[in-house]
Every structure is written in structure tokens, then in C-alpha cells.
Amino acid sequence: MFSTPTTASDTAEGRAPACFHCGLPVPAGCSFGLRVDGEWQSVCCPGCEAIAQAILDRGLQGYYRLRDADPAKPGELPDDAGDDLRLYDDPLVQSRFVRNVRPALGMGEAVAAGEAKGAWREAELLLEGMRCVACAWLVEQTLAGMPGVKRAQVIHANNRARIVWNPEETRLSVLLAAVRAVGYRAWPYERGRLELIEKGERSDALWRLFVAGFGMMQVMMYAVPVYLSDAGSMSADVEQLMRWAGFILTLPVMLYSAAPFFSGAWRDLKAMSPGMDVPVALGIAVAFGASTWSTVAVPGPVYFDSVAMFVFLLLGGRYLELLARQTAGRSLQRLARLIPETAHRLPDTAADAAEDGGINDSETVPVALIRPGDRVLVWPGEAIPADGDLESIAATVNEALLTGESRPVSRKAGETLTGGAVNAGSALVMRVTRVGADTVLSSITRMAECALAERPRWVEAAGRAASVFVLAILFCALAAGIVWQWIDPSRALWVAVSVLIVTCPCALSLATPVAMTVAIGEMARRGLVVARGHAVEALARATDCVFDKTGTLTQGRLALLEVRVVGGRSREECMALAAAIEQGSEHPVARALQGVAAGLTLPNASAFSSMHGGGVEAVISGRRYRVGNAAFVALLHGRTASLAWLHCTDTVVWLGDELGWLAAFRLGDGLRPESRRAVEALRGMGKRVHLLSGDAHGVALRTAAELGIDHVRGGETPAGKLAYVRDLQRAGACVAMVGDGVNDAPVLSQADVSVALAGGSDLAQVKADAVLLSDSPAAFADAVALAMRARTVMRQNLVWALAYNLIVLPLAFAGMVTPLIAGIGMSASSLVVVANALRLKSASARVSPETATTDDAKA
Amino acid sequence: MDILYLLIPLSIVLVLLVGVVFWFALKSGQFDDLEGPALRVILDDDTPEEKK
Numbered sequence: 032m033f034s035t036p037t038t039a040s041d042t043a044e045g046r047a048p049a050c051f052h053c054g055l056p057v058p059a060g061c062s063f064g065l066r067v068d069g070e071w072q073s074v075c076c077p078g079c080e081a082i083a084q085a086i087l088d089r090g091l092q093g094y095y096r097l098r099d100a101d102p103a104k105p106g107e108l109p110d111d112a113g114d115d116l117r118l119y120d121d122p123l124v125q126s127r128f129v130r131n132v133r134p135a136l137g138m139g140e141a142v143a144a145g146e147a148k149g150a151w152r153e154a155e156l157l158l159e160g161m162r163c164v165a166c167a168w169l170v171e172q173t174l175a176g177m178p179g180v181k182r183a184q185v186i187h188a189n190n191r192a193r194i195v196w197n198p199e200e201t202r203l204s205v206l207l208a209a210v211r212a213v214g215y216r217a218w219p220y221e222r223g224r225l226e227l228i229e230k231g232e233r234s235d236a237l238w239r240l241f242v243a244g245f246g247m248m249q250v251m252m253y254a255v256p257v258y259l260s261d262a263g264s265m266s267a268d269v270e271q272l273m274r275w276a277g278f279i280l281t282l283p284v285m286l287y288s289a290a291p292f293f294s295g296a297w298r299d300l301k302a303m304s305p306g307m308d309v310p311v312a313l314g315i316a317v318a319f320g321a322s323t324w325s326t327v328a329v330p331g332p333v334y335f336d337s338v339a340m341f342v343f344l345l346l347g348g349r350y351l352e353l354l355a356r357q358t359a360g361r362s363l364q365r366l367a368r369l370i371p372e373t374a375h376r377l378p379d380t381a382a383d384a385a386e387d388g389g390i391n392d393s394e395t396v397p398v399a400l401i402r403p404g405d406r407v408l409v410w411p412g413e414a415i416p417a418d419g420d421l422e423s424i425a426a427t428v429n430e431a432l433l434t435g436e437s438r439p440v441s442r443k444a445g446e447t448l449t450g451g452a453v454n455a456g457s458a459l460v461m462r463v464t465r466v467g468a469d470t471v472l473s474s475i476t477r478m479a480e481c482a483l484a485e486r487p488r489w490v491e492a493a494g495r496a497a498s499v500f501v502l503a504i505l506f507c508a509l510a511a512g513i514v515w516q517w518i519d520p521s522r523a524l525w526v527a528v529s530v531l532i533v534t535c536p537c538a539l540s541l542a543t544p545v546a547m548t549v550a551i552g553e554m555a556r557r558g559l560v561v562a563r564g565h566a567v568e569a570l571a572r573a574t575d576c577v578f579d580k581t582g583t584l585t586q587g588r589l590a591l592l593e594v595r596v597v598g599g600r601s602r603e604e605c606m607a608l609a610a611a612i613e614q615g616s617e618h619p620v621a622r623a624l625q626g627v628a629a630g631l632t633l634p635n636a637s638a639f640s641s642m643h644g645g646g647v648e649a650v651i652s653g654r655r656y657r658v659g660n661a662a663f664v665a666l667l668h669g670r671t672a673s674l675a676w677l678h679c680t681d682t683v684v685w686l687g688d689e690l691g692w693l694a695a696f697r698l699g700d701g702l703r704p705e706s707r708r709a710v711e712a713l714r715g716m717g718k719r720v721h722l723l724s725g726d727a728h729g730v731a732l733r734t735a736a737e738l739g740i741d742h743v744r745g746g747e748t749p750a751g752k753l754a755y756v757r758d759l760q761r762a763g764a765c766v767a768m769v770g771d772g773v774n775d776a777p778v779l780s781q782a783d784v785s786v787a788l789a790g791g792s793d794l795a796q797v798k799a800d801a802v803l804l805s806d807s808p809a810a811f812a813d814a815v816a817l818a819m820r821a822r823t824v825m826r827q828n829l830v831w832a833l834a835y836n837l838i839v840l841p842l843a844f845a846g847m848v849t850p851l852i853a854g855i856g857m858s859a860s861s862l863v864v865v866a867n868a869l870r871l872k873s874a875s876a877r878v879s880p881e882t883a884t885t886d887d888a889k890a
Numbered sequence: 891m892d893i894l895y896l897l898i899p900l901s902i903v904l905v906l907l908v909g910v911v912f913w914f915a916l917k918s919g920q921f922d923d924l925e926g927p928a929l930r931v932i933l934d935d936d937t938p939e940e941k942k
Contacts, residue, residue, distance in 0.1 A: 184919075241912075242909070245905070245908075245909060249901070249902075249905050252901070253898070268895075269894050269895075272894065272895065272898050273898070276898050276899075276901070276902055279902055280902065280905060
């Protein structure tokens with residue numbers, strides 16, 4: 032579908048012509064345009080005109096013929112000079128993403144740091160705004176046409192470009208500006224450390240797999256004729272030749288593809304804990320050794336084909352496992368990518384100027400150059416580049432990717448903004464407090480990486496079981512060999528090898544770690560970052576969930592709990608009156624009262640006056656009203672209040688006029704709507720729910736009663752909490768504790784598994800097994816449910832792996848399994864285990880409707 | 891059947907050769923972009939007077 036250039040005749044017919052460049056209608060009376068191949072083409076804005084002109088100037092109008100998608104409409108004129116890009120010429124900045132390459136050889140040949148002089152530079156760019164292959168071509172031609180560029184390649188599939196240039200002839204900023212001139216944005220692309228490692232692992236595994244597969248196919252070619260030929264139809268010489276051919280092609284499979292098995296087996300043997308690599312390595316080594324012996328010395332049966340195929344299947348299984356592991360880890364890496372590449376720095380001098388004083392002076396710099404103390408501008412829809420305090424009066428940010436909380440949250444001036452959140456409101460200005468590795472986001476990713484690296488107890492237990500198993504297998508194989516020596520000496524060796532391979536406990540060793548990794552990745556996606564590996568296990572095992580703070584379950588701000596009408600007015604009337612009187616105030620009490628009257632029409636109030644610590648007075652239709660504490664309101668009419676609430680622990684606000692009391696409002700910390708569901712869900716999973724609170728006993732009791740929590744303690748000191756948890760544990764309970772990570776550290780460490788709330792606290796200091804990023808009890812309940820599913824999956828895996836081995840062992844012993852079938856069976860059993868673990872991802876989707884409904888309830 | 895003495899060694903050489911060629915192709919980035927080159931041929935420079 033080529034976009035047809037609009038001509039003058041279109042305009043004459045009264046249709047709104049489409050912009051030559053971006054395809055949007057050209058507004059009436061718009062005079063922008065340019066001459067293409069002698070014909071006048073109109074465009075919709077100066078931005079399109081400049082870009083189209085730049086494209087034509089470079090002789091690249093083929094783009095317009097061949098594109099099949101319209102480009103993005105440029106917002107403004109492209110920067111002519113690209114001042115903000117100049118910074119990418121700085122060698123210090125470049126050191127992060129630029130490689131030096133040897134001029135003559137070009138791509139791929141990195142040179143040592145000392146040889147940097149005279150070398151060419153290579154960098155990878157991330158392109159924004161690419162819509163179709165023609166875009167890729169346009170950018171590539173633009174870059175290739177620049178003087179000093181030695182090579183430019185745009186890869187449309189992942190929106191990247193790779194360029195090599197000579198630093199003596201051109202500068203990177205010039206190249207970036209050239210891309211910008213034709214309507215795209217280019218940034219240097221810096222690969223994450225983890226991403227690089229992953230890619231290396233993947234390509235390494237793929238290469239080994241390829242060599243094994245290729246070798247296997249060819250060796251089969253030489254093996255099959257020997258199997259199929261009638262005795263004597265093939266001369267001994269030719270048979271010997273076939274053996275040699277098989278040997279030569281199996282050699283790279285053994286030396287390269289199977290190398291990880293040998294090195295793994297050697298490592299296990301040195302550590303005296305035989306793992307699953309030992310029987311595999313032994314099996315293929317024996318089979319290969321014996322076949323080689325038959326080739327070189329005494330002619331006999333060769334099994335080169337079985338060896339190559341076994342290695343291939345095993346590597347195939349491992350490759351799939353690697354992919355599963357990396358996909359799970361990706362949800363953690365996703366966090367690290369939240370930080371944008373660039374930020375808009377504002378000059379410090381504008382700090383005392385008006386709100387928008389500095390906005391026009393912002394300069395775009397890479398995030399790496401932002402320092403604590405800098406003022407940064409964040410446009411709507413952009414991600415916040417670092418942690419900092421808000422300087423604008425108010426802002427709305429969406430932390431969904433960070434915490435799993437889907438609604439945008441509002442922040443006021445001076446409040447903290449977390450790097451990685453997205454600005455969901457208008458442009459905001461912030462002052463950076465922490466950058467780079469100090470930010471909350473970095474702490475989270477580091478923590479999560481540790482958890483993935485750590486081997487939890489379950490996994491260790493399975494590993495230990497596997498090494499006992501391996502010893503048993505080695506013994507069995509030996510026994511099988513000896514027994515068959517009597518039955519049929521010619522088959523003894525091959526039966527032993529089959530036993531060795533078919534019973535390899537790969538599935539057993541894979542059973543737990545894969546499930547664990549998938550579970551940890553899923554939890555991170557739902558707002559619970561696991562910091563210690565054993566947390567998943569303990570969450571599943573927990574019998575008691577203790578909420579350490581009332582704040583976990585409540586909203587943390589005042590809400591109207593109850594209204595009592597004392598005078599002759601209606602309830603709605605009283606609420607409207609109170610809201611009208613409080614409408615100008617920012618006090619928490621006032622906000623709570625304003626909130627409940629949202630749907631009511633407020634009467635006109637005037638002559639506001641407020642007394643600090645007392646309340647507010649206002650005049651409505653000629654009468655004076657007061658809202659505030661009892662003493663303040665009583666001054667207006669001189670009567671004493673007669674309500675039992677006077678000694679209530681909650682905040683009570685009164686409304687009165689000159690004649691007497693009208694109403695009383697009881698305000699308190701409102702419950703989070705999802706708390707009740709979370710508690711119910713936890714009880715449904717068979718967990719006892721406790722609430723230990725440092726707040727007054729009454730408050731704790733009321734919260735617990737509303738949520739249906741049976742075990743409550745209010746007014747507890749940290750020592751009291753510690754004793755309570757100890758008592759529970761003495762009674763045989765496994766305690767999961769949810770609390771504030773810093774203040775309650777001793778109690779948290781006493782619990783079997785501790786979950787800290789991220790809310791504002793310094794994550795680096797948190798000593799907990801997991802961190803709840805969203806502060807929502809529903810996320811905690813979700814995580815517990817997921818942990819229990821993970822445990823079920825692990826048990827299924829273990830049962831399957833054991834059952835498989837028990838069934839296959841006697842068959843192999845009886846000589847009914849050839850080495851070839853042994854290899855297939857063993858790989859298949861591993862695949863089943865990995866596939867079962869991956870089920871956790873979809874299983875968690877089944878838990879999510881619960882979350883969805885709680886989200887709805889919140890909204 | 892004497893031809894086998896030539897063909898089997900030849901097949902081994904061929905396999906190794908194919909392996910090396912594939913390794914070289916992968917290493918030099920020929921599989922990085924699978925759709926671009928097809929279009930690059932068609933989308934050649936239209937202006938002959940430009941020296942590219």
C-alpha cells in the first residue's frame with residue numbers, strides 16, 4: 032500500500048489533501064510544501080517540510096515510493112544543530128557504549144585500549160520512530176552517506192543500528208543529528224550487563240547444539256548402511272572406512288559439544304558431590320572410548336551415532352531450560368530498563384524563578400551525567416530518571432511497572448519520587464537526591480539478582496538427593512555390567528552404558544530449580560521481590576501470617592467512618608454543610624470531609640475564619656457555623672456535648688451552629704478495600720492471620736474485627752511482638768511476617784519468613800526475605816498463593832522424576848533399552864519437568880482474577 | 891564399490907567445509923537482519939549523479 036502523493040487536483044475536488052510526508056490531512060490555508068520531481072507537494076507543518084526537504088536533499092526520495100506505513104508526525108522543527116547531542120562526543124560518555132575497532136578489518140575486531148589512536152569507533156544505536164522497512168532503509172542510507180562513516184547497518188527487527196566511523200573525519204553527534212534531520216531519533220544503545228551475559232550463554236549453547244546436531248546427522252549416514260546391509264555384502268575395508276568416518280565426525284561433538292558435561296562432571300568429582308553430569312559424562316566417555324577401540328584395534332560394533340544423538344538431545348533439553356530460565360529472569364531485568372536513557376536538566380539558577388521559569392532552558396543529557404542536587408524536568412509520559420524530591424506543586428505518577436499498583440498516585444511538593452515511575456500528569460520539576468546504583472530501583476534489581484543466584488534449601492536438598500542417586504546409578508551400572516558378563520559378554524558394556532544414561536537423574540535435579548526460578552520471576556512481576564531464595568518455600572509452608580503494622584491493612588489517611596446527627600437536620604445536609612465550611616482547607620480532616628461530600632451540592636459559604644488547633648468557622652445563608660473539636664464548636668452556642676464518642680480513640684469532628692449541636696463525624700484510618708479480600712484469601716489457604724500492632728488496643732481491635740482477624744494484640748512493644756512470634760513458633764507454627772523493614776528488624780528476623788514494605792524506607796537497609804513493593808496486602812496474598820502453587824509443581828516434578836527412574840531402571844537392567852532409546856527417554860523426562868514448571872506462569876494467571884476484582888473495588 | 895573410498899572421505903571434507911562456512915556466515919552478522927537485505931536490493935539509490 033503505497034501512499035500516493037496528493038496533487039493539486041485533489042485540492043480542487045474539495046478533499047482535504049494528505050501531507051506528502053506524514054499522510055495526515057493538511058489544514059486549510061496551510062502554505063507549506065516543496066517541489067518533488069517538478070511537482071508541488073503540500074505538507075502539513077514546517078516539521079514535515081524540513082524532514083521531507085532533508086530526505087530529498089540526500090537523494091533518498093525512493094523512500095516515499097516504497098514505504099508502507101506513514102511516519103510519525105514530527106512534533107516540532109527538528110533541532111538544527113543538535114546541541115544536546117554534542118555531549119555524546121565526550122570520550123567519558125562514549126566509553127560506555129563505543130568500541131574501538133581496527134580500521135583495516137572493520138567489524139568485530141576490537142583493539143586493546145592502548146591502540147585506540149587511529150582506530151575506528153563502533154557503536155550501536157537505538158532508533159525511535161521506525162514504522163516499516165523503508166524507514167530502516169532511509170536511516171541506513173542517511174548514515175552511510177555521511178562523510179567519515181565506514182559502515183552503517185540498520186536492523187529493522189529490533190530497531191537498532193550499528194555504525195562504524197572514523198573519529199578523525201566525523202563526530203558521533205553529527206551522525207545522530209543527521210538521523211534526527213530525517214525525522215527519527217537515535218540514542219546510543221548501552222547493553223545491560225545481564226543482557227550481554229544472557230546473549231553469550233544463548234549463543235554458546237546454540238553453537239554446541241548445532242555442532243552436535245550436524246555431527247549426529249552425518250554420523251547416522253555412515254551408521255545406517257552398516258545396520259541395514261546383509262552380512263558379507265559390505266567388505267571389511269568399507270566397514271572399517273565407515274567406522275573411521277563416524278569417528279572423525281563424532282570427535283568435534285565429543286570435544287566441543289559435550290565439553291560442558293565433562294567439565295561439570297570434573298567439578299562435581301572435585302567437590303566430592305556427584306551430580307547429574309557424572310553419569311552422563313561417564314556414559315558418553317565409555318561409549319565413545321569403546322567405539323574408538325573397536326575402530327582402531329579390534330573391529331567390533333560402534334555406537335558413534337548413539338553418542339552424537341545423546342549429546343544432541345541432552346543439549347536440546349538444556350537449551351530449552353536455559354530459555355525458560357532467561358525468560359523468568361527477564362521480568363527482573365525489565366525493572367532495570369525503566370530508567371530512561373536521557374533526562375532534561377534545568378539550570379540551577381532558575382530554582383527561585385517562577386514555576387515554569389527554567390523549563391525552556393532545559394538541556395537533554397544522558398542519565399549517567401545527572402548528579403544528586405540537579406534539577407530535572409520530566410515531560411508527561413516520560414519516566415522519572417532518578418530518585419528525587421518533587422519541586423512542582425503537585426504531580427501524578429504511575430508506578431505500575433514498579434509496584435504493580437495500576438492507578439496513578441498523586442504527589443505533592445517535597446514528596447519523594449521514585450526513579451522509573453512514569454509521569455502521568457503534567458510536566459514536573461524535581462530535584463534529584465539519588466542516582467545510579469543508589470536508587471530504589473537499583474536496590475530492588477540487585478536484591479532480586481541475589482535471590483536468583485542463591486540456592487534455596489529445597490534446591491539443595493534435591494541436589495543432595497541427586498548425588499546419592501548418582502552413586503546408586505553408578506553402582507547399578509557396574510552391577511549390570513558384571514551380571515551381563517555371564518549372560519552375554521558381548522552386550523555387557525552396552526547394557527551398562529544404557530543403564531547409566533537412561534537413569535540419569537537430570538529430571539530430578541531440574542525438578543525444583545526451574546519451578547523456583549519461574550515463581551520468583553512471576554512474583555516480581557506482581558510486586559513482591561524475593562530477596563532470599565528460601566522465601567518462596569517458607570511462604571508456602573507458613574501456617575501463620577502476622578501483620579506487624581495496622582498501616583499494612585489501612586489506607587494511612589483519615590477517612591469518614593461514621594456520622595451521627597444530633598440536631599434536626601438530615602445527614603446529607605450536615606455533610607454538605609461541613610464540606611462547604613472546610614472547602615478551602617488542606618487539613619487532613621478537611622480532606623476527609625470534602626471527600627465524602629463529593630456528590631452533594633454544597634451551599635455557598637463565606638466569611639471563613641479558622642482557629643489553629645480548633646476548627647473553621649463560616650457563614651452560610653446568614654448563619655454562623657463551626658466545624659472543629661468539641662470545645663471550639665461549644666464556644667459558639669455554649670452547650671455541652673452528650674455523646675459517648677467523647678472518649679473515643681478516633682478523631683471526632685463536630686458541626687454546630689449558634690443554636691446547638693448538629694452532627695458529629697467520626698474519622699479514622701480507613702481500611703484498604705483489598706485488605707478484606709486478602710485476609711479472606713489467606714484464611715482460605717489455611718493460614719491463620721494475626722495482627723500485632725503498636726497502635727492503641729482499640730484501633731487494632733476494630734481493624735481486626737472489620738477484617739475478620741481472630742488474633743489481635745494492640746499496643747505491643749517490639750519486645751512484646753518478638754515474644755509473641757516466639758510463642759507461636761514454639762507451638763510449632765511457621766510464621767510469615769509482614770512489616771516495616773527498618774524499625775521492626777528484630778521481629779522480622781525472628782519470623783520464618785519476613786516481608787518488608789518498601790514504602791519510602793531505604794531498601795538498602797531492609798533486612799527481610801522479600802520486599803512488598805506495592806504495600807498492598809492483596810499482592811502479599813497473591814504471592815503466598817503463587818508460592819503454594821510452586822510447591823505443588825515441585826512435588827509433582829519430584830514424583831514424576833522418581834517414578835520415571837524406577838520404571839526405566841529394571842528395563843535397562845534387562846537389556847531391553849539400547850543406548851539410543853536411553854538417550855531419548857532421558858531427555859524427554861527432563862522436558863516434561865521443565866514444561867510443568869513453566870505452567871506456573873499460566874497458573875498465576877488463574878490467581879489474577881482475584882487481583883483484578885480487588886483492583887476494581889479500589890477504583 | 892571402490893568409489894566409496896573416494897566418496898566417504900569427500901563427504902567428511904564437505905561436512906567440515908559446510909560447518910566452517912556456516913560459522914563464518916553467522917560470525918559476520920549475516921543472520922542479524924533477515925528482511926533488510928531483500929529490500930536493500932530494490933531500494934537502491936535513484937540518483938545516478940550522486941556518488942553515494
